[in-house]
Amino acid sequence: MIDRIVRSSPTRRVIELAVGLSRRGATLSADPTFDYIEIDVPHVIAHKRRLLERSAAGRVVLARPNLQLVAGDVLVDALPARTPAVVVAEGLAMYLAGDARRALFARVRALGDVELVFDLTPASDEPPPGAIGRALERAMKRFTGGQAFERDARTRDDVVAELGAAGFADARAIAARDVARDWQLPFADRATPVVIFVARATRS
Numbered sequence: 001m002i003d004r005i006v007r008s009s010p011t012r013r014v015i016e017l018a019v020g021l022s023r024r025g026a027t028l029s030a031d032p033t034f035d036y037i038e039i040d041v042p043h044v045i046a047h048k049r050r051l052l053e054r055s056a057a058g059r060v061v062l063a064r065p066n067l068q069l070v071a072g073d074v075l076v077d078a079l080p081a082r083t084p085a086v087v088v089a090e091g092l093a094m095y096l097a098g099d100a101r102r103a104l105f106a107r108v109r110a111l112g113d114v115e116l117v118f119d120l121t122p123a124s125d126e127p128p129p130g131a132i133g134r135a136l137e138r139a140m141k142r143f144t145g146g147q148a149f150e151r152d153a154r155t156r157d158d159v160v161a162e163l164g165a166a167g168f169a170d171a172r173a174i175a176a177r178d179v180a181r182d183w184q185l186p187f188a189d190r191a192t193p194v195v196i197f198v199a200r201a202t203r204s
């Protein structure tokens with residue numbers, strides 16, 4: 001879903017926050033019209049570099065002038081002020097408490113001309129946790145010293161309102177279950193609670 005939003009954007013610059021080991025940047029930067037900036041915390045960026053350096057194909061990716069790997073904390077360090085851009089945050093928002101999530105929206109909004117896309121399944125879209133879900137949550141709390149997935153994003157409208165309050169326009173939620181066939185998503189027949197949010201901002 002995020003790939004589709006990125007590919008359909010009129011801008012070819014992508015700033016991917018909390019990129020982890022995602023291959024999206026390596027894939028899209030094969031097209032030289034893309035300018036791709038990946039950000040994650042230093043040890044993850046160092047690890048990703050090491051992995052890419054291990055193969056000839058990885059070294060080709062690392063040598064691309066249109067792919068930049070940046071070490072930084074997206075909640076603290078200055079974000080690259082290179083716009084217009086699509087800003088992607090996959091697999092991040094569900095770990096942020098409400099204050100941190102709203103602060104991140106404001107930081108991205110402050111960049112100016114951006115389209116933000118991220119995944120976050122609001123509590124109202126989640127099926128009630130079964131026995132396995134409750135056990136996983138207990139295990140996660142034990143390993144993280146108490147932190148579980150954030151559940152303070154209660155509804156899609158709550159998140160859309162937060163994006164509006166941060167100064168984004170046209171904020172909308174797109175649920176996988178509503179577009180799975182039209183967008184030819186993999187495993188379109190499987191029920192999934194995945195929701196992505198897309199919002200635009202212009203330079204103010």
Ligand SMILES: C[S@@+](CC[C@H](N)C(=O)[O-])C[C@H]1O[C@@H](n2cnc3c(N)ncnc32)[C@H](O)[C@@H]1O
Nearest residue numbers: 018019020022040041044072073074075090091
């Ligand atoms: C669940 S992984 C998602 C990785 C990737 N986006 C994906 O979807 O496969 C979460 C990533 O967020 C990164 N992360 C968490 N907090 C961050 C922060 N404050 N600044 C930068 N990266 C952060 C972690 O290092 C990790 O790589």
